[in-house]
Structures are given as C-alpha cells and as structure tokens.
Amino acid sequence: MSPSNLPSTSSCQNGDRLTVTHLSQTSPNLSPAGADVREGLQQIPKTLPAQYFYDDRGSQLFEQICDLPEYYPTRTEASILQTAAPEIASLTGNSELVELGSGSSSKTRLLLDAYCQSLTPKQSSVIYRAIDVSGGMLQQSAKTLLNDYPPLRVQGLVGTYEQALDHLPPTETENRLLLFLGSTLGNLKPQACQQFLQRVSQALHPGDYFLLGIDLAKPKSILEAAYNDAQGVTAAFNLNMLAHLNRRFEGNFKLDQFEHWAFFNEKDSQIEMHLRSQVSQSVTLRQLDLRLELAQGETIQTEISRKFKYPDIVESLNQVKLETVHRWSDPQNWFAVLLTRRRP
Incomplete structure (x- = not known):
C-alpha cells in the first residue's frame, strides 16, 4: 500500500529529519481493538x-530487563553485532534500515555506526525507519539518535508489526535491510512464526535483506x-x-x-x-x-x-525465499544473527 493509501494517521515532524506516524487502528485489514x-x-x-x-511503562521495564545480569540475550546479541556490523554494512551496501520493535534502538546504534561510517560522497544520509507500539519510547529514542547521528533521517511508525509491514513506503535507496532482533521471533508459535516470515518476505523486494536475531537452545x-x-x-x-x-x-x-x-x-x-x-x-x-x-x-x-536450532530456522527461512547470506554467533553458541536475502 502506498503512503497515499494509508488509513487515517496523525504525524508530527521535527525539521526534515524526523517524521512520526501513528498508524490507525481502523485499518480494514485488522481486527477491532481488543x-x-x-x-x-x-x-x-x-x-x-x-x-x-x-505500553510506555512496559517498554521502560523491558529496557531494564535487558541490563540484568541474568538476562544474557541482549548483551550476547550486542557483542555479536559489535563485531559483525561493519561486515553487515559492507554486504548490504546502500540500504535503508527498517526495524521491527525498535524500542530504545540501543543495539541498532552498532549498525548505525557502521552505516554512517560507510557513507559515500553520493549518499547524503542514512535512512532509519523505526517501528514500535510504544509511541513515547519511539519518539524519545528517535530524538536521541538524531542528536548523535547528524547524517540520520528517521521515520517512526507507531503500530504493530502487521500494520507497519503493510504500510512501508517505497525505499529511497538501492536496498532495504529489515531488522528483527532480540529473538522476538521466538514469541510466535510455529505456525504463526512461519506466517510472519511469509509476511516479511512479501514486504521485501528481491535483493532486499532481512537481519534476524535468534536465541539458540541451551541448558x-x-x-x-x-x-x-x-x-x-x-x-x-x-x-x-x-x-x-x-x-x-x-x-x-x-x-x-x-x-x-x-x-x-x-x-x-x-x-x-x-x-x-x-x-x-x-x-x-x-x-x-x-x-x-x-x-x-x-x-x-x-x-x-x-529457543531455536540453527538448521530448523534456516529451513523455515528458505521456505519463504529468504536465503541465508551469513551467520554470526558468540563463542558459547548461545545466540545467532543471520543475514538473509530475498530471492526472486
């Protein structure tokens, strides 16, 4: 659906670098609220x-969870991205970043560092489309990112994953890199998981990329x-x-x-x-x-x-035309980050 065909929305702008759009709950493709x-x-x-x-409070509590000593997923995934980000930027080239469930965008900063550093003279900006159900968290994070990354342009979409995937505007760059980090995929039952991956694949054009973080089986x-x-x-x-x-x-x-x-x-x-x-x-x-x-x-x-096994998730991705380009993991093999590319 093109931007002109979106359901009713409200937007706020901060100069030319930030736009936040609240996707309407009245979309004909969605069930009534509740x-x-x-x-x-x-x-x-x-x-x-x-x-x-x-909600805003829940988002704040989740950010606290991510810093807890017992909660290994966030720091493990961040350590992987710290190492892998330059290679991801090199492999994907001139791509806009779209993140499902952006939250505070803390791990995304590792990727933004790499993409901003790899800008060529022909590229004036890095485009980041942040998607989250918490409008307060999204706007706060976007304003902080804009202060820290002068080349950055942010479009925030406040809504569910389904709404956002339906309403993504055409990309302004050669490719699109869709991010789904934190092993949030694990919150879906097997059938819903496969349906979600199919929806992701349909939102991408051949040659676009999907970066997925997955929590692996462990004691x-x-x-x-x-x-x-x-x-x-x-x-x-x-x-x-x-x-x-x-x-x-x-x-x-x-x-x-x-x-x-x-x-x-x-x-x-x-x-x-x-x-x-x-x-x-x-x-x-x-x-x-x-x-x-x-x-x-x-x-x-x-x-x-x-908690996933690597061969199983690769097979699920292949079934929806998402081909694994590269895999990164930590020394204990607790977590993995997969870069996939949409096949024709």
Whole structure:
C-alpha cells in the first residue's frame, strides 16, 4: 500500500529529519481493538498477546530487563553485532534500515555506526525507519539518535508489526535491510512464526535483506534464570500487562492478586511466562464487554520464547525465499544473527 493509501494517521515532524506516524487502528485489514484480548481470555487455557506488554511503562521495564545480569540475550546479541556490523554494512551496501520493535534502538546504534561510517560522497544520509507500539519510547529514542547521528533521517511508525509491514513506503535507496532482533521471533508459535516470515518476505523486494536475531537452545538452568531475575524486574514487567489492559479496556485486574511464573517447557523448547491467580476471582473488561472467572492457581499465559536450532530456522527461512547470506554467533553458541536475502 502506498503512503497515499494509508488509513487515517496523525504525524508530527521535527525539521526534515524526523517524521512520526501513528498508524490507525481502523485499518480494514485488522481486527477491532481488543479482539485478540477477548479471544485469548476465552480460550482454555487463557492467553494474552505479548504486544500488550509494551505500553510506555512496559517498554521502560523491558529496557531494564535487558541490563540484568541474568538476562544474557541482549548483551550476547550486542557483542555479536559489535563485531559483525561493519561486515553487515559492507554486504548490504546502500540500504535503508527498517526495524521491527525498535524500542530504545540501543543495539541498532552498532549498525548505525557502521552505516554512517560507510557513507559515500553520493549518499547524503542514512535512512532509519523505526517501528514500535510504544509511541513515547519511539519518539524519545528517535530524538536521541538524531542528536548523535547528524547524517540520520528517521521515520517512526507507531503500530504493530502487521500494520507497519503493510504500510512501508517505497525505499529511497538501492536496498532495504529489515531488522528483527532480540529473538522476538521466538514469541510466535510455529505456525504463526512461519506466517510472519511469509509476511516479511512479501514486504521485501528481491535483493532486499532481512537481519534476524535468534536465541539458540541451551541448558534449562541458564534459561530459567534469565526469566526469573533476583530483582523482580521481569515479574513487574509481566504484571504491568494487566495495568495496561485495565487502562486501555476499563479493566479491574488487581495486580496484587496475581504472581509471575516462568519456566522452561523442554518438550516444546520454549520458555513460558504466566500470570497465576492467587485467589478465586472475577475480572471485568468493560470496553470489551467481557467478564472472567479465574480459579485459585489458574494461569494466563502471557508469553512464549522459543529457543531455536540453527538448521530448523534456516529451513523455515528458505521456505519463504529468504536465503541465508551469513551467520554470526558468540563463542558459547548461545545466540545467532543471520543475514538473509530475498530471492526472486
């Protein structure tokens, strides 16, 4: 869909270098707001979509999680990118960067350093399109980046991955590099994961690139510690989802009547995060006309985080015409970054 055919949006501009667009919730291709919450909470067992972690408070808590000593994924992926970024810039050439789930863009800085340093006299700027559901986090990060990178131009898209992939404007450079870091792909079940990769492939033109970070399978003790930190930040992050739902859908979840529960499901090779009801209780979400009954000990699954084996993810990518160009990993082989290219 071209920019002129976008659903209703609101934009703010800061000179010629920053544009932030709030994608409308009224897109005809999307379900009504809260339909996914209603569907998940009426299932057995109950679930909630992970996107509801990320109001502004949730985004701030996640940034804190990334700095925790137990949470290895962020620092491991960052160490890989620190080494690989110049090679990525060299392999992809004159490409605009598009990031799904940009957050604070902290790891993206490693790539921006490499792309800004590789600018030729014919290239006046580096284009970065940042996509995130938290408008506050996106605007704050974009303004900081513009101060630190004079050649940078930023377009922020506030919305879901699906909205953004549908509404990407034509690229202004030779190629596009789509970033999906942090092993966020692991939050999707196998079928949804393959559907997402298909959607990514459809958003790219032949010759465009897709850079993917994936968390690899490793011992249970390391995994469970990463999602049950001693400071309780992950627990606060999990519980904040209920506060977000209360505010957004006029709910009455009582956060002190739920507890965080995270464990590694060895059969499915995935971490599972749940909110466990500590009492029997009723909950209402007025805007969704929804009333829930929760038994003591009953849980609501808020996230899965699948841990991948390298051959399996390469096969999944190949099925949607994304061919692996290069792979980088850490010495312990805990995490991998894959550069793929869209085949015709």
